[in-house]
Every structure is written in C-alpha cells, then in structure tokens.
Amino acid sequence: MADSLPKSWVDHAPDRFRPFLRLARYDRPVGFWLLAIPCWTGLLLARLGSGLAPQWSDLGLAVLFAIGAIAMRGAGCTYNDIVDRDLDRRVARTADRPLAAGTISVRSAWLFLLAQCLTGFVILMQLPPLAIWMALGSLVLVAAYPFMKRITWWPQAWLGLTFNWGVLVGYAAIAGRIDAPMLLLYASSVFWTIGYDTIYACQDREDDALVGVKSTARALQAHLHLWLWGFYGLTAALAALAGVLAGAPVWFALALLPFTFHLFDQIRKVDPEDGRACLAVFRSNRTTGLLLAAAFLVCSFI
Template structure:
C-alpha cells in the first residue's frame, strides 16, 4: 500500500523508466532498485564469467544454448537482487531514515508498508525459484547455499568493519553456479575466479561506501571505507591487485593460452584506473567510479569469451 507520494532516491539514475511507471508501482520498483540498474549487472556478470570460464576449461567454445543460460542467469539475478534489496531495506528501515542517501527509500520514507514489502519479496523469490529449477542439480544445491549469506548480510555492518567482504561472498556466488552449470564440478580454477571476484567487490563497494562515511559514523554503521580511510588508496591497490592476479590464475588453471594475461589487460587497466579517480570526500565521484564496474566486469567476461574461441 502506498502511504505517501513517490520519492526519488538520492543515488538513482537522473531519469529512468521507473519515473514514468504508474505511481502505485514506483515504490516497489525503487525498493528493488530498478532505478539503480548497476547492481543487476554486478550480480549477473559473475554468473556469466563462471559460465565462460567453464567453457574456456572445457576446450569447447560457447554454444548457442549458453546464450539461453546467460539470459536465465540475468533473469534470476534481477529477481534475486531485487529480493535481496527488499529484504535489506526491511531490516535496515530504521537505520536508513537516519542516513541522508537512504532516507528516501520506500520503507524508510513510508511510501510503502512493511507488509507489502514482504509480499513483494516473496513474489521475487518465486521468480528466482523458477529460474533455479532450470539448472542442473549441482548448480541448484550450490545456489541454495547462498541463502544463508543473503540472510546474514544486512546485519554484517552492525558487527564487523568488513561487511564488504561478506557482500563479496554473496554477490559473486553466481561464479560458482555458472561454472557448475557447465563443468559439473567445482575446482581450483573457479575457486581462483571466485576469490578474485570477492576482492573486486570489496574494492568497488568500499568506494561506494565512501559516500556514507559521515552518516555511518553518526549512526554506528561499520564499513571498510571507515576502517581503511587513512590508507584508502593503498588498500584499493591491494584489493584490485588480488582481483587481477586471481583472474589471471583462474584462466591459467582452466587451461587458457599463455597470452591470456594480455587478453585481460583492458580489464586490469580499467580496475586500476578507478583508483586515481577516487576522492573519498566527493560522493558523486565515488558513485560514478562504482558504477563504472559494469564495464570492468564486462571486460573480464569478454576476455574469457575471446580466449575460449582461440
């Protein structure tokens, strides 16, 4: 039920299709972050890189059926990212009211009832379940293992300075699911890619969290941005160096050609180029750098795709 007029959220796109949707639906769309689509990309891309790494290791180039799987993963990621955001906002609604960037979120602002949010959460989970049932048994069981990570995530910022690490585990679980769908197993190559992806997320979400450092300090929310702020750029170098090394190792372990390191140079450059653009005191700049990680992830996926045809 809508209790007030619709409110735009601070870090949403300046203009999106959500703003043209019927007013009664907008709070649901904003709750699921349809006005902030980069999160859908960042949840989908790990599924794609896992799938493409498996193809690279199999010696069989991507098949047309993989395109169908990629679409399924995208649908599942959209549904489950929306469900995760809905759950997160249900848990965090009182905190969100006290942070400038999140105060206009539907539950914090009162434009949507908690009961409506729970029903919307259930509907999104049902879509995710339908997608999940299209996958092989091993991939299904691996995917179900992410539920505990999703359930615990909103509480991490209350108990640890490293909630970004927990988000990394959660957001990149699709690497394992995508890989298992094709390879039918979990091995060293995909574990290297998973570790790489976790460090990538710690890096980009630390940049994202720079927007909220002052408000987070006032309300007692912990983050790597606050914990590492005195040496922020140095730590970003560490996170992104481990990201690049893990991606290279994954390719080698999967049997990529020796020049694979050259194929991921655009990905690696894009990673490190982010660091010079980060100013912890400039929230809009940090948001722009964070959003650029869609390109980062697509560059890695493209490198796997290219090498699997060679």
C-alpha cells in the same frame, strides 16, 4: 545527498508501481549487472576449461542467469530495506527509500519479496542439479548480509562472498564439478567487490559514523588508496591464475589487459570526499566485469 539518480523509466512508471520498482532498485540497474556478471564469468571460465567453444545452450543459461540476477537482486534489496528501514531514516542518502519514507508498508514489502523469490526459484529449477545446490548454499549469506555492518568493520567482504556466488553456480552449470579455477575466480571476484563496495561506501562515511554503522570505507580511510591497490591487485592476479589453470592460451595476458587497466584506473579517479565521484567510479564496474567476461569469451573461441 538523496539516494537517487537522474530520471529513469522508473520515474515515469504508474504511481502505484513506482515505490516497488524503487524498492527493488530498478532505477539503479548497475546492481543487476554486478550480480549477473559473476554468473557469466563462471560460465565462460568453465567453457574455457572444457576446451570447447561456447555453445548455443550457453546463451540460454546466460539469459537465465540475467533474469535470475534481476529477480534476486531485487529481492535482496527489498530484504535489506526491510531490515534497515530504521537506519535508512537516519542516513541522508537513504532517507527517501520507500520503506524508510513510509510509501510502502512492511507487509507489502514482504509480499513483494516473496514474489521475487518465487521468480528466482522458477529460474533456479531450470539449472543442472549441482548448480541448483550451489545456488541454495548462498541463502545463509544473503540472510545474514544486512546485519554485518552492525557487527564487523568488513561488511564489504561479506557482500563479496554473497554477490559473487554466481561464479560457483555458473561454473557448476557447465563443468558439473568444483575445482581450482572456479575457486580462484570466486576469490578474485570477492576482492573485486570489496574494492568497489568500499568506494561506494565512501558516500556514507559521515552518516555511518553518526548512526554507528561499520564499513571498510571508515576502517581503511587513512590508507584507502593503498588498500584499493591491494584489493584490485589480488582481483587481477587471481583472475589471471584462474584462466591459466583453466587452460587459457599464453596470449590470455593480452586479453586481460583492458580489464586490468580499467580496474586500476578506478583508483586514480577515487576521491573519498566526493560522493558523486565515488558513485560514478562504482558504477563503472559494470564495464570492468564485462571486460573480464570478454577476455574469457575470446580465449574460448580461439
């Protein structure tokens, strides 16, 4: 199964730009959402904890986080493909990625990576000081991530730590401090990512075994659904606790129900032997994350 989706605007872009757009995964926008949503939920949780309704300035921050997520997710994918280009050639789903297929040179990929990082840096400099320092703290996680699947069966946990760092940045941008609700929401988001990326990794189990790549999809396959119940159970419980400690009203439990239902409904739909079904379930996590953001937003207003 090639690493592609139905036709998108990327397929209609000029030929010289198309490989770079694919390298940054502009044809797979769900990743941008999954990087931006933790920033937004962190921001909204902090606003909930402040006891004030969201401000117009919060919208400006949300837009900055969205642009930063696009730039840095693209940069992360570019870096990942530079490191993994030899492995990608040996996996059916990723063999047609630009670096693996040779449609982009490694030098061009590094220059493209630099351009995206510079864009992210410009966005970063618009944030409050604590948020800037928090964001810089993620660089070690980002740099190490592509190597995790070579040394641990739990690269999805490392991705969770990396991909949800925006919770800390978004919260710090509003609250200007580090406290328990922020850390609980971060932990919740980490377990969420372990769950959905385990589902995503089910697509590659056979190829990963052939090339020696580790993943939770391979390690946990005998009891996959049971583990997903655990990951998503912790996701829902920790998100609820974060809201309660931030001062959410009693009816926050009702606001959280759509998020919780959508989260657990994924488990019912997962078939580890059906790669397309796993991809569809993975992509549905955009809705999952937006439902959590909506729960925090509604409670902030009322």
